[in-house]
Amino acid sequence: MRKICASVAAGAAIALAVAATPALANCYELIGCTDKDYFKPYHLKQLGCQPLWDVRNTIYKENGYCFKTAKAIKYFGNAGCLYDNAADVPLSNVERHNISAITKVERSKGCN
Template sequence: MALDKRLAPDRIAPPEKRNGGNLETLVDLCPRLLALAWSPAAEAACYDVFGCTERDDFRAADLRGGPNCEFLWAMRNQIFKDRGYCFRTARAISYFGNEGCRFDDMAAVPLSRVERANAAVIAQVEREKGCPR
């Protein structure tokens, strides 16, 4: 999906009309929200038992009895890959690659509430199972 340049922030209002308007405040206060809003839609990973990473809340109880450590690691990192994270470890780069990545800082990756919660619950189950990090 290509960025619709008609919706880019500099096209909404001319600079002289933005000084002190809501757009300037939004840009200053919510850069992650804007990055998410103007980034191409990610292809979310969906799983028969658990649902899709961007819309369904994963339950720890479901994850505990199902996937092994390798699968949990891949599920968690796929969330970040889908949103443009640039991996640093040899393991992740080998598995996912870094093509098209845009964010070096994991905290800067524009995840939705559901995606962030799903990554956290997967990491929690990984810790409970004693999975290697």
């Protein structure tokens, strides 16, 4: 019985630690992590329009944005979202840089 109680207590401690931890950023082999690596345009230019869209919107999803388009809602969902306006989403300087860099590359490629 003591072994089961210790196991339950350990599981509860892990669950509490995970619940208190912010969402993890996504990391990509070619470009780096969304929250700590400044994406370089020459790396981003190697990606197609869909992957660029995915990465840009992943940054918004990681930070609580509530998506408006059917495509984004279907892909990311809105569970746990907090911000209806993209300008209200609290982004770090790295995340702002990365969204800007992705948007510039999307424009240069003619992505929609």
